[in-house]
Amino acid sequence: MLFNSIDFAIFLPIVFILYWFVTKKSLQLQNILLIIASYIFYGWWDWCFLSLIAFSSFVDYLIGIQLSKTEATEKRKLLLLTSILVNIGFLGFFKYFNFFAENFASAFTLLGGNFEASRLDIILPVGISFYTFQTLSYSIDVYNKKLEPTSDIISFFAFVSFFPQLVAGPIERATNLLPQFYIKRKFQYHKAVDGMRQILWGLFKKIVIADNCAELANEIFNNYSDHSSASLALGAIFFTFQIYGDFSGYSDIAIGTARLFGFNLMQNFSFPYFSRDIAEFWRRWHISLSTWFRDYLYIPLGGSKGRIWMKVKNTFIIFIVSGFWHGANWKFVVWGALNALYFLPLLLTNKNRKNLNTVAVGKWLPSFRELLSMSITFMLTVFAWIFFRAENLNHAFEYLLNLFSNPETFFILKSYSPHKLIILILCVFILIEWVGRNDKYALEKLGFRRNKKFRYLLYYMLMFSIFWFGGKSQEFIYFQF
Template sequence: MLFNSLDFAIFLPIVFVLYWFVTNKNLKLQNLLIVVASYVFYGWWDWRFLSLILFSTIVDYTVGRKLRTTEDQSKRKILLWTSILVNLGFLGFFKYYNFFLDNFIAAFSFFGKEITVNSLNIILPVGISFYTFQTLSYTIDVYKRKLEPTKDFIAFSAFVSFFPQLVAGPIERATHLLPQFYKKRTFDYAKAVDGMRQILWGLFKKVVIADNCAEFANQIFNNSADMNGSTLVLGAIFFTFQIYGDFSGYSDIAIGTSRLFGFDLMQNFNFPYFSRDIAEFWRRWHISLSTWFRDYLYIPLGGSRGGTWMKVRNTFIIFIVSGFWHGANWTFIVWGALNAIYFLPLLLTNNNRNNLETVAQGRYLPGIKEFSLMVLTFGLTVFAWIFFRAENIGHAMAYISEIFSSSLFEIPNFAQKGDALTVLKLICLFILIEWIGREGQYAIEKIGLKWNRIMRHLMYYSIILLIIWFGGNEQQFIYFQF
């Protein structure tokens, strides 16, 4: 079920009414309603894959209970690895089986050995990369004794399947989200209104920015062989704002929807395109995944505590694994490796934590140095996104080669240039609003709160009109495929 669909527009009010007016006096019934609603939400796409979520839930709940009563360290490790292998086994099969099979065949062909193995027509379950990591965080934290295992199967099931963030995050830690299912929740009008504002801004990002950018990004990338360099630069910029508007828009809607039901989810994007270096970018982009890899992979590997070799090794591991998490394609691995190359000079010179505060905090405009660093970081990010969007490595290299040719200085030439200009104007408006609201959790969190009621509502209605006017081309969220 898509957030920007009529189905969800009907589904959400029904669940909201049942939650606050029917089950509000019984916490267990509220949690059970969340489980049922979440399974309906997910099953709307394909009910067959509900069995995966249920099985994963049962395995990790059982492992957690066993870890509580088992003191023998070798048995505890067996239990931990049972959870890891089950969860990553599902993820590996559905997401990476054909990738490894194809590369296995290619490797033998390279040495002159032809083998024939049939690939499988595997459908990737939506959100499997997200809820798999979420359940793993529970098992690992229980194993490390950072979290007391739950006795409440319904609360745990609600944690695993919580519909607002089930299929595209944020990837919540059990230490943060699970305890919220134990506490009685009362309706908070101010929190609900704030949630509605965040949903509105998320829909604007998705419908007005991402979906319209997608039209031209797809047109240019899919026909890149016929495009000149300047047009390809535009295509990369369109995709840059498409993926940000799409993914951060989903996160905003997920967080806002959660607030309607009395839950707080972690911030997943913190205005990453205003970053002044790549290290800052990765502290602000897909925060829930970046911190997950930091805490459960990078730090256990030794983090930055060792010598230069260990720092280099761990940096490449974390970024390449992050790239591979996004998809079974060498383009994602190269994208991850490229970001590691961007990041390493900052790490090795101890400059990776220079920009911890919001850019131009308390000021209207950035300084010349800040602006220059933002432009440089944005340019490096746009370049890396080319690999992320390309069909394969050859496509990416051909795309980049044409950009760095004399055709870069030609006038962009592609269909519907007039409409593309309109989208570029919308992007400029979007950047302006994001800049004004960059010190909040989301762009319009505080904008207009001190205005009179008429002006404030005029702003909200203007955003709604933009969503209606530019909305019409409903597209699936990009991260559903990851």
């Protein structure tokens, strides 16, 4: 079920009413309702893959129980290994089998052998990369004794399948989300209103920003040889805003929906395009995944401790694995490696934690230096997104060749005029984001700072622009991961 669909607009109020009116008196009943609702939500795509979620949840639940019963290191390691094998095994099979088979065959052929790769006709289950990482974090935290394993199977199943964040995150940590299923949720008016506001802002980002940018980015990327350099640069910028609007919009809707049910999910985006360097960008982009890799991969590998080569190695590992997580394609590996290259100079000169606060705190405008750093970071990001968006590496390189083939067109204003409406919308969007950059999402403080009439007017304007400027509906990008 898509968040921006009529199906969801019917589904959400039904679940909301059942949750707060029918099952309110029993925590167990509320959790059971959430499981049923989540399985319906997921099953709307494909019922077959529900068994996968159920199996993954059951295995990790059992492993948690077993981990609580034993102190023997070997046995505990074996249990953790089982959880990793099951979860990564599913992910590896559904997502990476064909990629490895084909690349193995190619490598074998290069060495003079004759090997035919057998391709399996596999459908990638929606959201598998998200929920496997979520359950895996539970097993690892229990193994590391950072979390008490749960014996409450209903809460655990509800935690793994919680529908607002099931298919595209935020990838929640068991330490944050699981305990919320143990305690009775109380309806809080301001929390619910805030949730609705965040949903509205998320829908605006998805339908107005992402869908409109997607139409143009798709056209330009698919027919790159027919476009001037200026147009190709715009294509890359449109994709930059598409992926941000799409993914952060999804996260906003997910977090807002969870708030309607009394849950707090972690912040997944924090105005990443206002970052002053790449390290700051990665602290603000897809925070739930970046911190997952930091805690469960980077730090266990040694992090930024040790000699230079160790830092270099760990940085490349984390960025390449993060790139590969997005899909079984070399283009994602290159995208990850490129980000590692951007990040390394900062790490090696100890400047990676220079910009920890929000840019231009307490000021209306950034300084010239801040503006310059933001612009450079933004351009580096746009450049890397070309690899992410392209169909494959060949496509990315050809796009780049065309992009720099007649750079004089960058300075011809006429090149941009066919897209002036969307450029204007993007400027307004950036302005709103800039004003709200100190908050969790751009409109968060609206309820405190402005009176009711102004708020309502703004909500109506947002709804009006969703209807008026809404682009052709596109599927959420991160569903394919």
